[in-house]
Amino acid sequence: MSELVKYYDTIFKRKSFHLFRNVGSDKIEDSELTEIGQAYGSFEKLYPEISTAIRIVPAKAVNFKRDAEYCILIYSEKKDNYLMNAGYIGEQLDLWLVKHNIGSLWYGIGKPDEATYNGLDYVIMLAIHKVNDETKYRKDMFKAKRKPLEEVWSGDDLGVADIARFAPSACNTQPWYVKNDGGKLTVFRYKKPGKRGIMPASAVSYFNRIDIGIYLCILEICLLNKGLKYSRELFVDNGGDEEFTKAAEYTEQHNTEQ
Numbered sequence: 001m002s003e004l005v006k007y008y009d010t011i012f013k014r015k016s017f018h019l020f021r022n023v024g025s026d027k028i029e030d031s032e033l034t035e036i037g038q039a040y041g042s043f044e045k046l047y048p049e050i051s052t053a054i055r056i057v058p059a060k061a062v063n064f065k066r067d068a069e070y071c072i073l074i075y076s077e078k079k080d081n082y083l084m085n086a087g088y089i090g091e092q093l094d095l096w097l098v099k100h101n102i103g104s105l106w107y108g109i110g111k112p113d114e115a116t117y118n119g120l121d122y123v124i125m126l127a128i129h130k131v132n133d134e135t136k137y138r139k140d141m142f143k144a145k146r147k148p149l150e151e152v153w154s155g156d157d158l159g160v161a162d163i164a165r166f167a168p169s170a171c172n173t174q175p176w177y178v179k180n181d182g183g184k185l186t187v188f189r190y191k192k193p194g195k196r197g198i199m200p201a202s203a204v205s206y207f208n209r210i211d212i213g214i215y216l217c218i219l220e221i222c223l224l225n226k227g228l229k230y231s232r233e234l235f236v237d238n239g240g241d242e243e244f245t246k247a248a249e250y251t252e253q254h255n256t257e258q
Contacts, residue, residue: 004044004217005224007095014095015138016168017103017129020067024132028069028102032130035100036072036093043092046085046213046234052076053120054093059127061113068105068127073112075120080236083206084247086123087213094126094168094214103131106214108170108207124210141166147174152190155180160222167218170207171199176215177244185230185250187216191243205239212237212247219250229253 017023033056040054053075059068074090076082090106097104105127112122131137138144146165152174153161161178169175177190189212191204199207223230230250237245 002044002220002224004092004221007092007099008221008225010095010098011163011166011218011221012141013137014098014168015103015144017105017127017131017136018066020069020103020127020129022133023103023129023136026130026132028128028130032100032102033070036097039096040089040093043089043096046088046216047079047081050077050079050082050085051120052086052089053117055114055117057113062110062125064107064110064127066105066127067129069129071107071110071125071127073114073117073125074123075117076123077119078121080238081209081234083123083209084213084216084234084237087210087215088217089213090124090126090210091167091214091217097126097128098137101131102128103136104128106168106170108203108210124207145172152176153178153180155182158223158228159226160219160228164215164219164222167211167215169211169214173199173204173208173211175208175211176247178219183252185219186246187212187219187248187250189237189245189247191241191245193243205241209237209239216248223250 055073056070059071062071076086107125107127110125115122152165177188179186233249235246
């Protein structure tokens, strides 16, 4: 079984720390920074052939002005679906941080101090701060603002849809739609015609492709928690402006053992 399932309980706890005030006086130790790097190397990828890396820099180095201690910058080769891949790996990092009492924020508008690293291109960053007060994490996930289930899923919800919809996304756009045809889940990147939220039009498809990777990570964790086995097929998303862009299909696997 995939190691992803160990993060299921963390989904309910995680929150986006738009401010890091009053989270405690503890600081992230150098040993913890080393652990973050080691953990990142162990995360599952959608595309193992795409090289990625992280850099951890003081928050002030990238002009983050909301009291974070550090920012984790994610870098990647630019290949088909590299943004989806980065989101998928990055959400594992997000959940790992929560399990280790480090608060985080996906920070899409951050500007890197270095646009490239070891030949890889900057993708996105997470701001982080040590959190030594458990009450600062989310107490009731269902109070978070999310689209109603019927706007993001059709067909049998399998007992996973209502949890998966709480995946984080840029500007809370929640750009996913899942169609369950019975035995097959098709995940689309969804763009409501004429809507783009507060993001510049040129940035919508960029961040929403990262968001789809984040969502696939959360969805798979939920499927694993329910003991549901699916094979995954991914589809290249070049960032077009269609209303529905197919991202992935999950086909149910039946146990054939007698």
